[in-house]
Ligand SMILES: *[C@@H]1O[C@H](CO)[C@@H](O)[C@H](O)[C@H]1NC(C)=O
Ligand SMILES: *[C@@H]1O[C@H](CO)[C@@H](O)[C@H](O)[C@H]1NC(C)=O
Ligand SMILES: *[C@@H]1O[C@H](CO)[C@@H](O)[C@H](O)[C@H]1NC(C)=O
């Protein structure tokens with residue numbers, strides 16, 4: 001009974017969705033905003049759209065979790081990577097030790113202490129740099145076979161360049177960490193750049209706004225392949241390519257007081273320049289890896305994006321098209337170039353000459369430059385047509401579309417989690433995976449991040465909502481695999497409480513909670529115990 005009432009279906013919503021999702025809607029274009037879109041079948045879970053606010057929305061999932069129908073570990077493909085993850089920037093600490101140079105985020109947090117919670121803990125974090133051996137043991141206890149980590153460019157090359165000198169202590173640290181992981185049966189899944197990069201490159205040359213950074217990025221990557229490539233078989237060039245650019249420029253995290261519009265600031269141009277140079281850095285490095293290292297080392301190289309399924313705000317054709325447009329403005333922005341060699345047509349049209357152009361040679365280099373796509377999935381949104389753009393802080397200013405938490409009827413996607421404070425919509429993950437499969441010819445995919453915060457619970461160790469959240473998303477992942485999507489791994493975010501930018505540590509993202517009052521003690525949460533149980537025992541068969 002609970003199940004029925006918590007996922008009560010709105011007939012109107014279903015009607016809208018069947019129209020939107022199952023058929024091509026032929027309509028007359030009224031103005032240049034309307035383009036006919038090819039629409040794809042991806043509504044396996046459509047009945048869960050419009051879920052309501054109940055006292056325990058997770059109950060159906062928890063019941064299902066205990067049933068024999070829940071996909072166990074063995075039911076995933078052979079060699080599937082089950083892991084967890086973190087990033088150098090968010091856990092290492094030792095910002096001023098071991099010869100590390102400063103990164104751009106050291107500067108951003110230093111300049112904007114106000115909006116960043118726990119700014120005082122930023123330079124020491126959870127001291128992973130010093131406690132990595134202990135941390136590998138914690139990771140091992142989860143029963144995972146892989147760990148997604150990242151390398152700090154400025155720890156390896158303090159000023160970002162080879163000329164400025166290699167920091168041997170930094171080289172040693174990652175050698176030790178990688179060896180420790182392998183010794184414990186855990187495959188490192190390594191990010192070359194996860195948000196941070198050397199401050200000196202930004203201060204001296206304008207960082208990723210300057211195309212010549214591609215050369216420095218390539219030098220740095222080559223050093224990593226040479227040094228660690230004998231042991232590292234999975235490389236990710238850049239994490240959340242589109243989000244890194246939006247956050248830094250269009251959302252203007254560097255200057256939260258801003259209230260400007262694209263018409264009178266250059267940040268709306270810089271966002272596109274940044275992604276352009278990220279993509280060129282990715283493709284150049286990927287080409288180098290494939291040419292010089294891949295045959296000998298036998299690894300793979302890809303990039304990671306954020307993800308989410310945009311669902312039309314209403315049945316109005318303008319909203320239907322807006323949903324497709326946001327898909328292109330977020331994910332097509334990155335995926336079209338790396339699979340097809342160029343930006344989506346709709347972006348060229350809407351952004352005009354602020355969108356940089358690839359040369360013929362660059363297009364050729366970009367096309368097929370990725371062995372896999374890493375998908376970071378948390379939730380999904382509705383998309384509403386919004387021609388009246390004034391503020392730059394919502395979505396992509398140029399998309400003429402904004403994301404909304406509820407649709408025209410006031411319905412939300414999935415249900416609201418009261419503890420982590422976001423909408424839980426595993427169907428969005430399934431739908432996104434099907435979308436990628438159909439649109440980009442079924443590439444290899446890893447779910448490089450998935451998880452939920454525990455920001456609203458008094459005892460962060462009792463994170464039962466996270467168990468249900470993870471279970472529901474594992475189920476959706478398996479459903480996508482059953483329907484032919486080539487998913488090869490799942491990484492639960494995060495291994496430890498991570499510094500989540502402006503939110504500091506308030507989100508309690510870790511499978512291991514960190515007790516800041518007790519010498520940074522790592523304590524397993526209920527989800528850590530459950531994940532271990534799930535991964536190490538085939539309890540349900
Ligand atoms: C859902 O419940 C929360 C907390 O009980 C409440 O604050 C919120 O307004 C409710 N939302 C809706 C759409 O009823
Ligand atoms: C699922 O099983 C666990 C024990 O394996 C039990 O503690 C829990 O209450 C069960 N949940 C439901 C919803 O039946
Ligand atoms: C871009 O970087 C190069 C060094 O690689 C430098 O010579 C040039 O001045 C930089 N351009 C800008 C605008 O900072």
Ligand SMILES: *[C@@H]1O[C@H](CO)[C@@H](O)[C@H](O)[C@H]1NC(C)=O
Nearest residue numbers: 111254255256257258259260
């Ligand atoms: C931040 O934004 C304000 C208001 O738009 C502007 O006056 C100021 O110059 C900006 N500061 C930086 C460092 O960009």
Ligand SMILES: *[C@@H]1O[C@H](CO)[C@@H](O)[C@H](O)[C@H]1NC(C)=O
Nearest residue numbers: 261385386387388389390391
């Ligand atoms: C567009 O925004 C302006 C300024 O915020 C407002 O005055 C106007 O009513 C808006 N127009 C529409 C159609 O929403």
Ligand SMILES: *[C@@H]1O[C@H](CO)[C@@H](O)[C@H](O)[C@H]1NC(C)=O
Nearest residue numbers: 060061064472475476478479
């Ligand atoms: C689990 O996935 C199946 C599809 O494989 C879906 O039909 C079902 O609704 C999902 N269960 C839950 C509780 O999400």
